[in-house]
Amino acid sequence: MEWTKFTERECDLFTTYCIMIGYLKNYKKNIGKNLNNFLMMHENGIVHSWRLKSEYDEFLNELKTKKLGVFEEILDRLKNQNENLKKFLEYKNLDNLTDKQLLRVFINFVNVYQNYFPLFTLPKYFGMVLDENRLSQKLKSKLKEMRGIADYEKIQKDFLPLFFKETEKRKNIKSDLLFCALPEEITNLLKNGKKIKESILKDRKKLILFLTTNGGKTKIFTGTKAKQILKENIKEEKVETDFIKGNIANKGLVTGKVRLILREADLSNLDNKIVVAPMTSIKFTPYLKNVLGIVTNEGGIACHAAIVSRELNVPCIVGTKNGTKIFKNNDLVELDANNGIVKIIERAK
Numbered sequence: 001m002e003w004t005k006f007t008e009r010e011c012d013l014f015t016t017y018c019i020m021i022g023y024l025k026n027y028k029k030n031i032g033k034n035l036n037n038f039l040m041m042h043e044n045g046i047v048h049s050w051r052l053k054s055e056y057d058e059f060l061n062e063l064k065t066k067k068l069g070v071f072e073e074i075l076d077r078l079k080n081q082n083e084n085l086k087k088f089l090e091y092k093n094l095d096n097l098t099d100k101q102l103l104r105v106f107i108n109f110v111n112v113y114q115n116y117f118p119l120f121t122l123p124k125y126f127g128m129v130l131d132e133n134r135l136s137q138k139l140k141s142k143l144k145e146m147r148g149i150a151d152y153e154k155i156q157k158d159f160l161p162l163f164f165k166e167t168e169k170r171k172n173i174k175s176d177l178l179f180c181a182l183p184e185e186i187t188n189l190l191k192n193g194k195k196i197k198e199s200i201l202k203d204r205k206k207l208i209l210f211l212t213t214n215g216g217k218t219k220i221f222t223g224t225k226a227k228q229i230l231k232e233n234i235k236e237e238k239v240e241t242d243f244i245k246g247n248i249a250n251k252g253l254v255t256g257k258v259r260l261i262l263r264e265a266d267l268s269n270l271d272n273k274i275v276v277a278p279m280t281s282i283k284f285t286p287y288l289k290n291v292l293g294i295v296t297n298e299g300g301i302a303c304h305a306a307i308v309s310r311e312l313n314v315p316c317i318v319g320t321k322n323g324t325k326i327f328k329n330n331d332l333v334e335l336d337a338n339n340g341i342v343k344i345i346e347r348a349k
Contacts, residue, residue, distance in 0.1 A: 241326060
């Protein structure tokens with residue numbers, strides 16, 4: 001099986017799992033087809049995911065055949081689902097709920113959360129295969145609006161810590177470890193009092209790998225076994241080059257030093273730098289006002305980096321696949337977003 005790298009970003013493990021289940025089960029209701037193969041690793045707070053190359057290519061080719069009306073309908077569904085998600089942000093405390101009520105809140109939340117992510121990501125996929133010139137101004141505005149809303153980030157910062165803190169009080173299990181539990185395990189904990197072994201959660205916190213093939217049951221591996229499975233499936237490519245190519249999101253030509261962003265903690269000192277990241281999101285926006293340019297591994301015309309670069313009118317290249325592997329902090333590079341090329345002028349010492 002040949003896998004292709006798709007994402008690399010900072011994300012909690014609980015959300016990582018919900019995203020994966022959403023992709024595996026909930027694409028069908030939106031575009032008529034689910035993904036059946038998935039490889040995802042979560043290590044020290046960073047999630048890496050791969051798609052089966054043949055299936056992923058077929059998936060993108062199928063999106064090319066969809067009418068723009070389907071794209072617009074998905075944006076409308078995303079808006080509605082985001083409203084459902086925002087309702088959970090209204091909770092400021094949960095201690096007034098009974099155990100049954102708390103369980104009901106959690107089950108409803110997981111259902112919304114897992115249905116939300118396919119809707120949030122499908123516009124990005126469409127953006128990878130659509131010609132921007134085909135989009136009406138109305139559709140562009142709707143796309144900008146919906147890709148500019150990321151209440152899931154507030155969920156991760158506000159609702160999940162609130163919920164897990166309440167669960168910690170009631171079930172005597174540390175909230176930071178609950179971020180490493182699966183939804184069904186938390187459901188059983190709340191419903192039946194079934195304990196989750198802390199040793200298992202601690203192992204997952206370090207490294208966990210999820211593998212789903214042919215739409216079957218997702219297999220879970222930790223520790224050395226996870227590393228072995230990853231090694232068997234993914235061949236680490238050694239890339240030695242002084243330039244990369246990508247898709248032009250906003251034209252321009254600029255020279256400057258690289259600021260590599262892999263975690264939220266890296267979001268500082270971006271002024272007059274060329275930001276290189278796996279992808280950008282809403283939490284990046286306040287820090288990007290004075291950057292020289294943006295380069296991402298992922299994305300198309302509908303990704304956050306593409307949208308914000310056009311707003312800021314800075315050169316931007318997306319979909320480079322491995323920009324974060326090629327460039328290091330303070331490398332002097334030329335970002336040529338007229339031709340979709342970034343090249344190193346001088347390596348950082």
